[in-house]
Amino acid sequence: MSTVAIPSRAPALRTLASTDHKRIAGSACVIALVFFLAGGLLALLMRSQLAADGGVVTQQTYNELFTMHGSTMVYLVIVPVALAAGLYFVPLQVGAAEIAGPRVALAGLWLYVLGGVCMWSGFFTSGGAASASWWGFDPLSESIHSPGSGMDLWIFGVMLATLGQILWAACILATALRRRAPGMTLMRMPMFTWTMLATCTMTVFGFPALILALGLLWAQRHLGGVLTGGAGAVDYQALFWFYGHPVVYVMFFPFVGMVGEIIATFSARRFFGYSAFIVALLIFSGLSMTVWAHHMFTFGVLSNKYFALTSTALVVPAGIEYFDFLATIWQGQLRFTTAFLFALGFLVQFLIGGLTGIILASPPLDYGLNMSYFVVAHFHYTIFAGSAFGLFGGIYYWFPKITGAMLRERLGKLNFWLMVVGANLTFFPMFFLGAEGMVRRVARYPASSGWQGLNIVASVGSFVIAVSVLVFIANIVISLRRRRPAGDDPWGAHTLEWATSSPPPRHNFVALPPIRSYAPLLDLREAAEQHAANHPSITAAGVSA
Amino acid sequence: MKRAAIWLLAWGLWLGLLTALQAAFAPKAIQFAIPGVASAACITSGLALWAADRNRERDERSRLITDSSSATGTLMVGVALALLGSGFGLWLILIGAGMGALGLGGIVREQRARGRTLRERDTR
Amino acid sequence: MPNTEHAYEHVWGIFLPIAIVVFAIVIGTLIVLLVAGARRSRPDRRSEALPLEIAYAFVLACIAAFLVWVTFGAETPIDRLVARPSVRIKVIAAQWSWRFIYSNGVQVPDIDTWHPAPAYVPTGTEIEFSGTSEDVIHGFFVAELHYQRQVLPGYTTHFDLIFERGGLYTGECSVLCGEDHSEMHFALEAVSPARFREWLARKGARAREGSSAGAVDSTGRSG
Numbered sequence: 001m002s003t004v005a006i007p008s009r010a011p012a013l014r015t016l017a018s019t020d021h022k023r024i025a026g027s028a029c030v031i032a033l034v035f036f037l038a039g040g041l042l043a044l045l046m047r048s049q050l051a052a053d054g055g056v057v058t059q060q061t062y063n064e065l066f067t068m069h070g071s072t073m074v075y076l077v078i079v080p081v082a083l084a085a086g087l088y089f090v091p092l093q094v095g096a097a098e099i100a101g102p103r104v105a106l107a108g109l110w111l112y113v114l115g116g117v118c119m120w121s122g123f124f125t126s127g128g129a130a131s132a133s134w135w136g137f138d139p140l141s142e143s144i145h146s147p148g149s150g151m152d153l154w155i156f157g158v159m160l161a162t163l164g165q166i167l168w169a170a171c172i173l174a175t176a177l178r179r180r181a182p183g184m185t186l187m188r189m190p191m192f193t194w195t196m197l198a199t200c201t202m203t204v205f206g207f208p209a210l211i212l213a214l215g216l217l218w219a220q221r222h223l224g225g226v227l228t229g230g231a232g233a234v235d236y237q238a239l240f241w242f243y244g245h246p247v248v249y250v251m252f253f254p255f256v257g258m259v260g261e262i263i264a265t266f267s268a269r270r271f272f273g274y275s276a277f278i279v280a281l282l283i284f285s286g287l288s289m290t291v292w293a294h295h296m297f298t299f300g301v302l303s304n305k306y307f308a309l310t311s312t313a314l315v316v317p318a319g320i321e322y323f324d325f326l327a328t329i330w331q332g333q334l335r336f337t338t339a340f341l342f343a344l345g346f347l348v349q350f351l352i353g354g355l356t357g358i359i360l361a362s363p364p365l366d367y368g369l370n371m372s373y374f375v376v377a378h379f380h381y382t383i384f385a386g387s388a389f390g391l392f393g394g395i396y397y398w399f400p401k402i403t404g405a406m407l408r409e410r411l412g413k414l415n416f417w418l419m420v421v422g423a424n425l426t427f428f429p430m431f432f433l434g435a436e437g438m439v440r441r442v443a444r445y446p447a448s449s450g451w452q453g454l455n456i457v458a459s460v461g462s463f464v465i466a467v468s469v470l471v472f473i474a475n476i477v478i479s480l481r482r483r484r485p486a487g488d489d490p491w492g493a494h495t496l497e498w499a500t501s502s503p504p505p506r507h508n509f510v511a512l513p514p515i516r517s518y519a520p521l522l523d524l525r526e527a528a529e530q531h532a533a534n535h536p537s538i539t540a541a542g543v544s545a
Numbered sequence: 546m547k548r549a550a551i552w553l554l555a556w557g558l559w560l561g562l563l564t565a566l567q568a569a570f571a572p573k574a575i576q577f578a579i580p581g582v583a584s585a586a587c588i589t590s591g592l593a594l595w596a597a598d599r600n601r602e603r604d605e606r607s608r609l610i611t612d613s614s615s616a617t618g619t620l621m622v623g624v625a626l627a628l629l630g631s632g633f634g635l636w637l638i639l640i641g642a643g644m645g646a647l648g649l650g651g652i653v654r655e656q657r658a659r660g661r662t663l664r665e666r667d668t669r
Numbered sequence: 670m671p672n673t674e675h676a677y678e679h680v681w682g683i684f685l686p687i688a689i690v691v692f693a694i695v696i697g698t699l700i701v702l703l704v705a706g707a708r709r710s711r712p713d714r715r716s717e718a719l720p721l722e723i724a725y726a727f728v729l730a731c732i733a734a735f736l737v738w739v740t741f742g743a744e745t746p747i748d749r750l751v752a753r754p755s756v757r758i759k760v761i762a763a764q765w766s767w768r769f770i771y772s773n774g775v776q777v778p779d780i781d782t783w784h785p786a787p788a789y790v791p792t793g794t795e796i797e798f799s800g801t802s803e804d805v806i807h808g809f810f811v812a813e814l815h816y817q818r819q820v821l822p823g824y825t826t827h828f829d830l831i832f833e834r835g836g837l838y839t840g841e842c843s844v845l846c847g848e849d850h851s852e853m854h855f856a857l858e859a860v861s862p863a864r865f866r867e868w869l870a871r872k873g874a875r876a877r878e879g880s881s882a883g884a885v886d887s888t889g890r891s892g
Contacts, residue, residue: 017615060848071618102610103617103652110621118629133845139822140805145764145847152632159624177549177594186549205583230824233806235575243580268712276722286559288582298819300826300845302746305741306570310563312737319729320722322695329702331713344699353693355688362684362740364676364747366817369842371808381598401570437812439843442851446783526714530762 019102020506021171022483024087024109026402031186032081035116039072039337040469053452063131064150068120072153075161078383078391079247080256083165083203084168086172086196088402092497093193095181095295095515097507099326100174104167111164119157119181122150130154133441135244136217138236143221152221155214162210164253169203172196183515186277190495190518191199191264191271194278195257196482198285202246202253206289210243235479245292249285251383255390257345258320261395263325266340267332270519273324280324284317289391297366304363311361315520318354322347337491342393350386356431371512374434379428385423392419392472400486401477405501411475418468425461429454441507494519495533550595557587609659609666616651623648671795671829676743677815682740686734689869707851732888747816754781754797756865758788762807762820762842766847775872787858791865792832808843811857817843832859 015027042065049056049065056064092101097104122129127148132141136154139145176189176197189197213236220226227236265269271277291311293302325347334340356378360366369375392415399407438451443452489498498521502508513520561584567576623645630637759770766779769788777788788794800809800820810817812831818828832838842853860868 013760014613016618017613019614019617059851063848063850098608098610103614103655106614106617107621110618111625114621114625118625125777139847145805149632153629156625156628156632159628177552178598186552197552201553201587205560205587209579209583210713212764218632227821230821233821235825238575238579242583250674269714270716273718273722274716276719276726281557282555286556287563289560289583289697290563292676293576298817299821300818300828301573302576302747303570303572304565305744306567306572306576308739308740308744311731312733312740314734315736316726316729320726323722323725326698326702327696329699330706332707333706333710334703334707344703347699348696351692355692355778358736359681359688362680362736362743364673364680364740365684367673367747367817368677368812370817371810385604437810437841439808439810439841441845444851 010152017106019098021087021099021102021105022402022504023093024105025084028080028084028087028109031116032077032084035072035076037469038120039069039077041468042066042069042072043193044466046399047459049451050445050455051441053447053455057443059443063133063441064123064129066441067131067133067154069130071119071130071158072116073383074134074184074247074251075158076112076119078251078387080112080161081163081171082199082251082253082387082392083168083218085192085254085258086200089398089497090172090175090196092284092500092504092508093190093495094176094179094184094498095509095512096175096179097509098179099171101171101178102186105171106165108164108171111160111167113157115157115161115164117341118156118160122153122157125150127151127236130544135237135240136214136228137240138217138220141217141221142227152218153361155218155221158209159214160212162207166203166207169200169207169498173200173204173462181512181515187275188515188518188520189262190346191274191277192254192257192495194281195260198281199250199253202289203250203301206243206246209239210247213239213243232327234296234299236301237296237299237535241292241295242289244295246289247343248379248383249288251387253285255283255346255387255394258394258397259346259390260325260328261266261493261495262339262343262397263328264519265327265397265491266335266337266343268326268335268492269325269332270494270517270522272327272330273320274518276320277324280317280320284314284321287314287317291361294361294366297363297469300431305456308361308363312358314361315358322351337396338407338409338416339393339396340388341413341416342396345416346390346393347388349381349389353381353383353386357382369434371439372434373430373438375441375520377430377434380423380427380430389419389423391414397491398497399476400490401497401502403480404486405479406486406490407479408475411471411478413469415471415475418464418471422461422464422466422468426458426463429458429461433458447511489521496520496524550591550598553587553591553594557584557589557591560584560587574578596631609663611655613657614655616648616655618648619651620648671747671749672748672831672833674833675815676747678741678742681847683764684736687736696749729797747829749829750827751795751797754795754829756791756794756796758790758796758798760798760809760820761803762809762846762853763803764805764847765842765853767809767840767842767853767855769855771869773873775869775876783852783854785854785856787837787856789858789860789865789868790832791862792835792859794862795829795831797827797829800828805846806844807846807853810843811838811840813838819844832857835859835861866867 006017007323015023018024033447046065046069049062056089081225087099119256126147127150129150130136132146132151176193180497216226217236230263260271289308291314294311295309296302297304360375360378396412398408433454436451438445438449486502488501496512513524517523560580564577564580564584623641625641626644627638627641630641757772761768761770763779768779769777777786800818801824802822804822807820808817809820814830816830820826821827827878838857838858838859840857842850846853866887
């Protein structure tokens with residue numbers, strides 16, 4: 001519990017200056033939505049170019065498009081949203097009144113916004129935006145090959161955004177480790193909080209490598225002599241990929257946590273295999289810090305076999321997690337809400353991404369498939385058809401808690417099915433294109449290759465995704481305008497965030513229920529049922545959390 | 546609360562173990578250096594947290610936080626402008642430094658107000 | 670033998686069926702659970718099965734070990750460099766074309782085109798390529814051989830390839846290298862070793878007749 005030290009003096013500054021973790025996270029999500037739409041527009045332009053096999057944009061512009069699309073989606077959309085979800089819900093799930101370090105969290109929001117603006121301002125420079133891919137690898141990103149301030153603005157933008165993310169992760173980590181309510185031991189923390197713990201550990205100890213790499217790149221651009229020749233190219237990418245692999249797990253674990261909560265809630269069962277899942281999470285998140293040079297197999301410089309071993313070993317913890325998801329559904333009392341559908345979509349589609357990842361983890365295969373559309377398909381299945389589906393599930397699940405209003409279920413289901421069709425239509429053909437030898441980051445391809453047909457299919461799919469996003473936005477607008485009140489716990493959920501009002505008050509809880517497991521509200525409900533069963537003459541009036 | 550550090554220690558040790566495993570694969574130095582630093586940092590943080598929590602009594606009094614901090618935003622804008630200034634000129638670094646100073650000043654003000662409120666609360 | 674095609678097809682022939690079977694099992698199980706495994710009321714309350722999960726993790730680890738064993742077995746021969754290759758070819762990448770230089774000084778020229786003049790290679794022979802770049806990272810990628818290597822500036826990358834069949838092998842640059850990245854194609858024509866020696870000798874003679882040793886054949890046509 002806390003008291004206010006200084007009352008707010010300028011109401012207009014509330015959102016920009018508020019130290020309420022819920023407001024900070026909410027602002028971040030709104031901003032991320034704007035960047036998502038912008039990054040999506042770039043993708044539609046790219047897909048138009050590839051469907052037509054040239055003629056829509058110049059090659060230089062195309063290089064800017066995929067650079068900014070990838071950079072926006074990674075640095076400015078999925079990572080910030082993943083962390084913002086933790087910023088909003090970890091304090092609630094552990095029964096805390098505040099995030100640890102509220103001003104640090106606020107600083108993170110500012111750095112995120114400033115970083116995004118900085119990066120995108122590259123489009124307004126004479127040389128255009130950065131065009132050396134979202135990796136910014138040298139020597140292509142050096143001043144001689146990427147002259148102009150667009151590249152520098154990109155470097156600063158990524159640095160600022162990443163610093164903000166590290167600050168957020170530190171706050172969430174501190175909250176989970178030190179601000180839990182009495183009775184909430186580590187082994188009673190909910191699924192989502194555990195996945196955020198793993199995520200934030202990877203962020204705090206993995207992301208600084210990117211800031212170092214970018215600092216070296218900037219120094220090379222303006223002072224020279226820092227990253228020279230082949231060794232310089234290897235060093236930059238070694239640092240980059242030490243960040244670049246964990247970042248994709250930062251874009252995965254929080255959504256695994258959301259999916260876990262959703263499946264448990266809509267199967268009316270506590271999450272199955274909690275302790276095995278926690279161990280798997282520890283193994284998975286640590287292991288994922290050691291697979292990074294599988295992005296460099298085709299250099300032939302680092303120990304390919306070690307990274308093949310660690311990358312393939314990922315099937316073990318991943319398999320445990322899938323087992324637990326399925327076991328939670330088993331013999332449950334299922335409710336097919338939109339959130340549950342998106343969670344199921346995650347399970348199916350992420351699996352495709354994960355299995356193709358194991359294929360790429362084998363150097364003899366990677367030598368033939370690296371840098372091709374097979375890889376593009378793989379990571380879009382994991383990050384879009386996987387994580388983003390988990391994210392939409394989380395949105396449909398938690399929107400009532402955040403806003404106090406329910407999202408429309410029928411529009412939600414339309415959103416879901418359009419997105420399933422769109423995602424698979426766009427990305428499945430790319431597996432075949434990659435296997436046939438179409439490399440990525442090309443603005444056009446030979447007509448004789450016969451690749452245009454599949455490219456047209458993929459491009460049609462991308463526009464179906466766009467329509468599904470419009471349906472989603474319509475759902476949000478309609479649900480906020482003609483509100484259907486949600487109440488504290490519309491879903492009959494298990495965890496503490498549902499034990500307070502929707503939206504929660506400034507300091508989160510008026511009172512906390514007893515915490516005896518990782519599903520305290522379910523415990524209360526089951527105890528009440530038990531009590532009613534033992535005392536049939538007394539009617540249980542239902543449990544209010 | 547006292548055993549929270551176990552997460553960081555376990556994670557750091559696991560990463561350290563996997564890093565050391567590379568020795569069987571003729572690694573380059575950089576393969577040890579980067580994850581080794583991360584592992585060491587995690588273990589160190591875990592040890593620091595263990596030490597901090599060992600003697601910590603659960604603080605039952607309420608915490609005092611600043612509800613609204615425009616100084617934070619000012620400071621961050623200053624940081625961003627100073628960073629950009631390294632590429633665009635000293636004038637921008639100076640503007641950034643100025644804003645940063647304003648922001649820091651604001652945070653100092655917030656901290657002093659907090660201290661005043663704490664003293665008032667404790668004397669009541 | 671550095672047969673990258675065999676290595677790829679061998680590993681692919683194991684990994685892809687396993688992936689498909691795993692996918693079918695998981696999705697099949699999911700469908701069964703959703704349709705037949707649900708309850709109308711009073712959901713099951715069990716939430717732990719640690720011995721089962723440990724056994725399952727062990728099974729997964731065995732599968733992973735098998736996959737790694739297959740990978741290592743296929744990778745070792747193609748990563749290895751032959752001690753005394755019979756043919757050595759230098760590959761020089763530059764924005765945005767490729768140049769091939771043979772041991773007798775013959776060069777196949779760099780022409781920025783989608784129909785480049787092919788560099789000849791002998792079939793059934795271990796060829797050692799030494800790749801470098803004059804500017805940024807490029808990717809030497811021959812789709813039909815299922816093989817690529819990144820070539821770096823200020824560094825020479827050595828790799829061995831073998832061309833089993835005769836014919837034209839198209840190559841692309843697989844690493845983003847700037848504005849004309851999509852234009853950076855090359856071609857390798859695989860012919861019998863005898864024809865290869867004949868071609869090399871002919872091109873070498875023509876080069877010596879030209880104005881300077883190692884001169885580029887400006888028409889780009891093979892001799």
